[in-house]
Amino acid sequence: MNAIETNSLTKIYSSSFGKKKITALNDFTISIPPGTIFGLLGPNGAGKTTLIKLLLGITFPNAGNSKILGKEVSDYKIKSRIGYLPENHKYPPYLSGKQVLEFFGKLSGMQGFELNRRIDEMLDLVKLEKWKKIKVKAYSKGMMQRLGLAQAMINNPDVLFLDEPTDGVDPIGRKEIRDILMNLKEMGKTIFLNSHLLSEVELVTDRVGILNKGKLIREGKVSELTERKQEYRIRVEGKLPQTITENLLAGQSITVLSDGAYSLKLNDLNELNSFIDQLRNNHIIITEVLPLKNTLEEMFISLIYESDKESVQ
Amino acid sequence: MKNILIITWFTLREAMARKVIIFFAGLSIVTLLITFAIIAVTDLNTLLQVQNQTNDPQIFKEIVSSIQLMIVNPLSGLCLLLAIFASSSFVPVMLEKGNIDLLLSKPVSRSQLLWGKYFGGVLVVFLNILFLVAGVWLIISFKFNYWNISFLYSVVIITFTFAVLYSLIVLCGILTKGSMLGMMLSYFIFLILSPLLLVFKEKIYMLIDNNIVKTVIDVIYYIVPKTAELLSKINVDLALGKPVSDFQPVITSFLFLVACMMSSIWLFNNKDF
Numbered sequence: 001m002n003a004i005e006t007n008s009l010t011k012i013y014s015s016s017f018g019k020k021k022i023t024a025l026n027d028f029t030i031s032i033p034p035g036t037i038f039g040l041l042g043p044n045g046a047g048k049t050t051l052i053k054l055l056l057g058i059t060f061p062n063a064g065n066s067k068i069l070g071k072e073v074s075d076y077k078i079k080s081r082i083g084y085l086p087e088n089h090k091y092p093p094y095l096s097g098k099q100v101l102e103f104f105g106k107l108s109g110m111q112g113f114e115l116n117r118r119i120d121e122m123l124d125l126v127k128l129e130k131w132k133k134i135k136v137k138a139y140s141k142g143m144m145q146r147l148g149l150a151q152a153m154i155n156n157p158d159v160l161f162l163d164e165p166t167d168g169v170d171p172i173g174r175k176e177i178r179d180i181l182m183n184l185k186e187m188g189k190t191i192f193l194n195s196h197l198l199s200e201v202e203l204v205t206d207r208v209g210i211l212n213k214g215k216l217i218r219e220g221k222v223s224e225l226t227e228r229k230q231e232y233r234i235r236v237e238g239k240l241p242q243t244i245t246e247n248l249l250a251g252q253s254i255t256v257l258s259d260g261a262y263s264l265k266l267n268d269l270n271e272l273n274s275f276i277d278q279l280r281n282n283h284i285i286i287t288e289v290l291p292l293k294n295t296l297e298e299m300f301i302s303l304i305y306e307s308d309k310e311s312v313q
Numbered sequence: 314m315k316n317i318l319i320i321t322w323f324t325l326r327e328a329m330a331r332k333v334i335i336f337f338a339g340l341s342i343v344t345l346l347i348t349f350a351i352i353a354v355t356d357l358n359t360l361l362q363v364q365n366q367t368n369d370p371q372i373f374k375e376i377v378s379s380i381q382l383m384i385v386n387p388l389s390g391l392c393l394l395l396a397i398f399a400s401s402s403f404v405p406v407m408l409e410k411g412n413i414d415l416l417l418s419k420p421v422s423r424s425q426l427l428w429g430k431y432f433g434g435v436l437v438v439f440l441n442i443l444f445l446v447a448g449v450w451l452i453i454s455f456k457f458n459y460w461n462i463s464f465l466y467s468v469v470i471i472t473f474t475f476a477v478l479y480s481l482i483v484l485c486g487i488l489t490k491g492s493m494l495g496m497m498l499s500y501f502i503f504l505i506l507s508p509l510l511l512v513f514k515e516k517i518y519m520l521i522d523n524n525i526v527k528t529v530i531d532v533i534y535y536i537v538p539k540t541a542e543l544l545s546k547i548n549v550d551l552a553l554g555k556p557v558s559d560f561q562p563v564i565t566s567f568l569f570l571v572a573c574m575m576s577s578i579w580l581f582n583n584k585d586f
Binding site for chain 1: 316319320323326327329330331409410411412413414415416417418419420421422583585586
């Protein structure tokens with residue numbers, strides 16, 4: 001059973017008089033197994049928040065369906081196993097941090113000693129224990145975000161939806177949130193993450209999906225998506241002799257990188273081994289051979305660019 | 314049911330935080346103090362003379378009840394005006410972005426959310442009216458040593474009148490995500506339409522000989538909640554311990570409440586946020 005499953009999910013927003021229609025999500029199908037940290041990436045207006053809202057029953061689809069932990073999202077009782085941190089969340093300003101957690105904990109079906117224990121545990125985890133009796137209107141943006149995370153985890157959910165969880169959080173706080181997420185993953189929780197901070201997504205997620213104009217344009221493991229096919233970084237002592245750089249075959253290329261290393265483009269792995277043999281036969285000392293990778297950001301920008309170009313054509 | 318109670322309880326806290334309850338309580342305390350001061354210096358002899366002259370304890374009771382109503386009736390009208398103003402934002406605030414998303418992500422059905430907000434608003438007004446009416450009742454009952462329990466029905470009738478208007482405020486809140494329309498319509502019904510329809514029905518209706526006009530008036534009369542009749546006729550009858558002569562205003566107003574709430578729930582259940 002998948003933790004999150006969608007099948008041809010489509011959402012079209014209409015203007016007040018129904019004349020103008022905007023497709024926020026188009027035929028979106030995905031399966032996320034339990035225990036995965038899944039990152040959803042996309043430019044503003046790509047449909048990321050719409051997707052979360054559809055998965056939580058906050059918005060209704062025009063077509064398709066979705067399941068969480070094997071149950072239809074229309075069954076509101078399944079939400080007792082879900083946690084959600086929305087983007088720009090609002091808490092009643094007259095409540096203290098502890099009261100906010102009490103309210104949402106009770107709504108999630110918790111009560112009594114168990115709820116109080118969990119509130120203390122969560123406030124401690126997000127480092128707000130000293131602020132628990134202070135009204136939330138006095139909280140900073142980063143503190144509100146941490147309280148939001150505590151709120152999302154109050155019912156010990158199996159599936160956690162986080163929309164921009166590190167928004168407004170300082171670098172140390174971000175590291176702490178990343179640690180919390182990794183800890184939750186170890187506990188077998190499924191985390192669905194929406195974030196603009198690609199470097200952060202790269203650090204924590206197992207899989208990512210790229211969404212553009214409501215369409216899922218790529219999905220897979222971060223390592224798979226960022227890999228450059230048959231491109232290697234090679235460093236040697238001194239410089240490569242001209243005989244080697246000049247005797248390249250078709251499809252092969254070699255360029256000098258800014259740090260003095262070489263970027264080598266080959267057709268397959270055999271060619272890499274032949275190239276290394278050639279260097280060794282010439283008594284060249286190899287100090288580094290690494291497969292070259294794009295950063296997630298580079299991959300993201302190039303994919304969005306290609307997708308936009310295709311849609312214009 | 315548990316979820317409705319949680320939302321109701323937190324709506325009450327919202328009202329307290331917004332000083333709605335404190336403002337009402339302050340107004341009620343001032344009223345009670347003035348009542349106490351006036352009653353304390355009131356000479357009982359005049360009343361007792363009336364009682365002796367007529368030798369009818371019923372007249373004495375009616376005079377005491379009338380004093381109670383004279384104080385509570387205008388105040389309850391004022392309380393309702395304030396209550397409409399204070400409670401009109403409960404639903405729109407709930408529907409604000411960032412707030413509604415969180416609430417709908419919890420294992421609570423949409424109808425439970427709405428009923429919780431509704432009962433919360435009604436409970437705020439009920440507690441305030443109870444404090445005011447029971448306070449006036451206690452002061453006057455102690456002074457005249459006449460304990461007219463029927464007078465406490467005013468709490469129910471005034472709260473019911475608010476509950477009817479509040480259902481309209483909830484419906485408008487869901488429709489517009491704002492408080493203005495609900496507030497304006499409620500004031501219009503409470504201050505203008507309902508009293509006007511009552512006058513039409515009682516005084517002018519019989520003078521009209523055009524059947525179409527009569528039918529139109531009838532339709533509007535039966536659709537619009539009868540706040541004027543609830544507060545004047547039925548409230549007075551019950552407070553004086555008299556049987557209610559006509560339950561039609563209660564029944565039609567209740568049907569209006571049900572229609573508004575059912576429409577609100579249907580709209581809320583099908584709305585995207």
